[in-house]
Amino acid sequence: MGVVPSALPVPDLLSSRAATEPEHEALAVAGQGALTLREWDERSTAAARGLPGTLQGDRVALVFGGQDWLDYAVSWMAVLKAGGVAVPLPDRAAPPEQAYMIGHCGAAAVVHGRDALREPPAGPAVIAFEELLRPSEAPPPPAIDPLSLAQILYTSGTTGRPKGVAATHANLTSPPVHPKRRPFAHSRHLVHAFPIGTNAGQVMLLHALTAAPTVVTLPMFTPSRFAALIETYAAGTCFVVPAMAIELLNARVQDRHDLSSVLLLGSAAAALPPAVAAELTGAFPNATVANYYTSTEAAPAQTIMIYDGDRPGSLGRAAGGSRLRIAGPAGDPVPAGETGEVWLRAAAHPRAYYGERDDDAFQDGWVRMGDLGYLDDEGYLYLVDRDGDVIKSGAFKVSTLQVEAALHEHPAVADASVFGVPHPVMGMAVAAAVVAREPLALSDVRLFLGGRLAGHELPSKLLCLDVLPRNAAGKVIKRELRRLAEE
Structure with a gap:
C-alpha cells in the first residue's frame, strides 16, 4: 500500500500544530500541572537527544504511572522523534508480566517514571525520565518514514498471554484531522481517567495532539474525583469504560456534582449494558451518550452508536471510513439478521501482531474482533457474545x-x-x-x-x-x- 497524502509521522503532527498554536494546553493532569504544545515539542526533542543514539526501529519500553502522564507523553514522543518504536506498558502489571512484554518486543531500552519500575529487567538499558533531559550534543532526530513502526501496544490478556499489536505512524495519524474541523470543538476540556499502556489511553494521547480541547486526566480513577474533575473544568466531553460508568452511577455522583457541562459522554473498550446507558442519560442531563466499539488490533476502525431507546443494544454503524461485516465460518458475508463473526477494517494502514503471524485475526486488512453479532436491515450492529464466552x-x-x-x-x-x-x-x-x-x-x-x-x-x-x-x-x-x- 503506497503512501497517501495524509500519511504523516506522528512528530510532524506535533511540530506543525505547535508552530501555529504554541500556547495551547494539550495535556493536563489533576494536581500535577499541564503541558502546552510548545513545551511538548521542545521537551520531547531534548529527550530524544538523551536516548541512546538513533534508534532506527529499536523498541523502547515505557513504564509510567498515572501521576506521570506528562513525562510519559514527552518520553513517548521522544522515542518516535528518535526513530524508535514506543512500547507503553501498564505500570500495574506484575513484574513477570512486564518482563515478558519487554522480552517479547526485544526492547533496547526501558524508560521509566517515578516509582513505576518495580523490578528493573536484565538486558536493556534502564533510563529514568530525568536522565533524558540532561544536556546532550546528540545529532538532530532523523527523518521518519510514515510507514515505519511507531508503537507496540500489548492486549489485555484476559484469555491468555498478552499479544503485541504493532501500529505504523500512518495508522496513528489516520484518518487526517483538518485544523479547522478539530474533534470535540464543543469543549474546552476533555476529561478521562484511562491508564497508560491501554488502547483507550493511547487514543486520548492522540486526541491531545489533534483535538480542540485540552485533554485532562486523573492519576487514578475514583467516581468522586472524576465527577469533581468534570465540575472543576466544566468539561464538555468525557470518556469512560463501562466499569467506570457503573461506578459513577453506583456512587450517585450526580447528587453531589454539577455534570451539566457534559455534552458528549463516550464509552469505549466494551459494550455498555443498555440499562447502564439509559441511567447515564439521566445522570448527565445534557449529554449525548455514545458507545465506541473497536479493539487494540482494529483501531482506528470503529463503530459509533448514539444511545437510542429504540435500539438500546446496538453498537451502531461503521464510522470514519471504517468498514464492517458479519461473516460465516468461510469468511463470506452473511445476510442481515444472521449471526456470524464480526470483522472491522480501517480505511488504510491496518495494524498487525508483532513478532508472530495470526492469519486468523488479520486477513487482507480486515480484523476479526472475536465477537459474534449480526446486522439489522439498516446496518446497525448488535453483539451476541464474545466468541469464547458463549x-x-x-x-x-x-x-x-x-x-x-x-x-x-x-x-x-x-x-x-x-x-x-x-x-x-x-x-x-x-x-x-x-x-x-x-x-x-x-x-x-x-x-x-x-x-x-x-x-x-x-x-x-x-x-x-x-x-x-x-x-x-x-x-x-x-x-x-x-x-x-x-x-
Missing part, C-alpha cells in the same frame, strides 16, 4: 451479554458478569457474579430474570463479590471468576 449448555447456546444486560436491570445489582461453569449433564451451566447493593440470593435472581430470559439462560450458580476482578482496561477477568466458582 455458554453451550445442552442443546442451547447462551449469550453472556444478554444475561448480563438483564442482571443490570435488577435494582439490587450494582455490577454483574456472566460465565460458564462445568456441569456433569449439560456440559456447561450458567453462572453469575454480582456486586450487590443488598443481600441477594440465587432464588431472588432467578425469580427476577424469569420474566426476562428463557429457562436455559437462568444462572444456576451465584457469586456475590465486593468487586469484580478487572484488568487495567476495565475488562472482567472471567478466568478468575471461574476459579472462584470452582472454589
